[in-house]
Amino acid sequence: MAITSANQLELLQTAEAVAREKMIDAELVIEAMEDSLARAAKSRYGADMDIRVAIDRKTGVATFTRVRTVVEDDLLENHHAELTVAQAAPYLDAPAVGDEIIDEVPPVELGRIAAQSAKQVILQRVREAERDRQYEEFKDRAHTIINGVVKREEYGNIIVDVGAGEAILRRNEKIGRESYRNGDRIRCYVKDVRREARGPQIFLSRTAPEFMAELFKMEVPEIYDGIIEIKAVARDPGSRAKIGVISYDSGIDPVGACVGMRGSRVQAVVNELQGEKIDIIPWTEDQATFLVNALQPAEVSKVVIDEEAGKIEVVVPDEQLSLAIGRRGQNVRLASQLTALDIDILTESDESARRQAEFAARTKLFMDELDIDEMMAQLLVAEEFTALEEVAYVELDELLAIDGFDEETAEELQTRARERLEAVAAAALANAREMGAEDSLIEFDGLTPQMVEALAKDDIKTLEDFATCADWELAGGWTTVNGERVKDEGLLEPFDMSLEEAQTLVMTARVLLGWVDPTEMEADAEAEGEEDAADAEAEAEAETR
Structure with missing residues (x-):
């Protein structure tokens, strides 16, 4: 099949028809035709030749050309498509590397196989163009x-x-x-x-929380306009859901706006979600208040938040326990998703029993360690003393403020507490030395004998060993595994060491050992401070806007 004047215009007509049908640019179809004809020509003139085809966009005339590129002498590989500067001299005035010599060649006749191959190339390019169009449309x-x-x-x-x-x-x-x-x-x-x-x-x-949020945006104009914002969504698809909403206009109630007149707005969303019950909750930055709202209809007596662990403890009346948990744990699970916190629910009786157990344990601790009677120990616990260190080093006036404690009693208690602490420290130090702890670690400022003992038990016996530790290995932390927060126990966590304190101790050890240049640390600290200041300034500007 040769491309004659009879079918030259048909190329353009075919390209336009395909482009309309597939809703793609006609230029892409013509380029595919050019590519397919060039491939067919290569099969006729030789695969090593650089044959190119250009179709005139007005007349449909296809021009076949052979292109040869001028390359450096030592880079000449393909004699059919490349030539040196000397070889190009007869064709070009002052040839240079990169110049092209273009010669027109006769059009080829497409046999059955070549025509089929050309058709496949065109179809493939059209399919790719169609896929690109679809992706661009839907992304x-x-x-x-x-x-x-x-x-x-x-x-x-x-x-x-x-x-x-x-x-x-x-x-x-x-x-x-x-x-x-x-x-x-x-x-x-x-x-x-x-x-x-x-x-x-x-x-x-249809189960994504964002689906519900988008449905409310369609039904509630205030959400679409940004006056009301959906801050959090938690769903048990098809059964129940909770959404937290906030209004940036004090004159608009976010819950009432989402419910609508006689519940018309929320009912439209419920109908779309196959009858899914929706609790609309006012959102607030105060986590405890938000959680109390999220656990409705259950009443909450007390909330205790552990921000470091990302957990929250909720105390409810005994008769409210089943309501707070919900059917198959649904209510507390949705509240947990909404607040992004792990929630532990206790009844008032459970919490009371736990408090009594803690009271008894601390009372026994003071009785055993200070050799005092039960009543005096209970007085200390009632005044929220929890450890010997608090008794030993607290201001004397705080002990004298306890009913029945005179100056002599207070001083005697502090003396006993300090002596006991010194005895415990001496025993820990002796035990650490026996396990092989070296003076470089024992004399390191910031570690108590009990800490050195705990480190020695884990085979950390020198300052070099200590300097190789990560801060989380010492202070502990939290790791997310399969979507759940898992506790990493730290070697010095029982001594209430924070992550920042652990970082400071490890870096100090590295400086003492000469592993880290203190001037570099100061420069890094200054740079970090400047970044924090810049971030704070940017946040302030965003809030102002």
């Missing part, structure tokens, strides 16, 4: 709601026609046991759009 629609029509079901997954392509709603992204038939209209959240070899893959979801 900007990620994290939004999209409407589609159910096309078919495959192994429980729903294939949805979204206009310019297909999307997939996996069975684990469907709400409960909902089922669809071909032709049903469906509304979903575009969870992800990925570019893959087989084309753009669009993944939908």
Whole structure:
């Protein structure tokens, strides 16, 4: 098949028809045609030749040319597509490396195989262009709601026609046991759009918390306008959900605005989510208050937050326990997701029993260590003394403030506490030396004999050993494993050593050993301080805006 004047215009007409059908640029189709014709010409003239084809965008005339590039003498490899400066002299005036010599060659006739190959090249390029168009169209629609029509079901997954392509709603992204038939209209959240070899893959979801947030944005104008913001969403898809909302206009109630007149707004969302019950909760920066609201309808007596561990302890009346936990733990689980905290729920009787056990343990500690009677020990515990160090080194006036304690009693208690602490320290030091702890570690400022003993038990016996430790190995910390926070026990954590204190001790040891230059540490500290100041300034400007 030769490209004659009879079918030259047909090239342009075909390109335009394909472009309209596939909704892509006609230029891409023409470029694919040029590429396919060039490949066919190479099979005729030789694969080593650089044959190029240009189709005139107005007349459809295809021009075949052979291109040879001027290269350096020692880089000449392909004699059919390259030539040296000397070889190019007859063709060019003052040839230079990189110049091209272009000669027009006769058009080729496409045999059956060549024509089929050209067709495949064009189809492949068109498919790639179509996939690129689909990806560009849908990548900007990620994290939004999209409407589609159910096309078919495959192994429980729903294939949805979204206009310019297909999307997939996996069975684990469907709400409960909902089922669809071909032709049903469906509304979903575009969870992800990925570019893959087989084309753009669009993944939908109806269980994502963001789906509920987007639905409320559609139903509540105040959310769309930014007057009300959804700060957190937690869902048990198809059953129950909780959302935390805040209003930036003191005259608008965020909960009432989301509920709507006679519940019309929230009911529209409930209907879309197959009857999922929704608790709308006012959001506040105070975690304890927000959690109390999140656990509704249960009443909360007391909240204790452990910020370092990311845990929170909630005390509820005994009769409220089942209500706070909810059916199959649903209420407390959703509240935990909403606040991003691990929640432990105790009844008032459980908490009272624990307090009594702690009171008894501390009372026994003072009785045994200070050799005092039970009543005096209970007085100390009642005044919130928890350790011998507090009794030994507290201001004497604090002991004298306890009913029944005179100056002689207070001084005697402090003397006994200090003597006991010295005896414990001496025993720990002797034990550490027996285990092989060296003076470099024992005399290091910042470590008590008990700390040195704990380190020696873990085979850390020299200052060099100590300097190789990581701060979290000493102070402990938290690691997230499979989405759950797991405690890392620190060697010196029982002595209430913080992460910052551990960092300071380790760096000081490294400086003493000459491993770290103190001037570099000061420069790093100054740089870090400047970064923190810049971040704080940027945050202040953002809040002002």
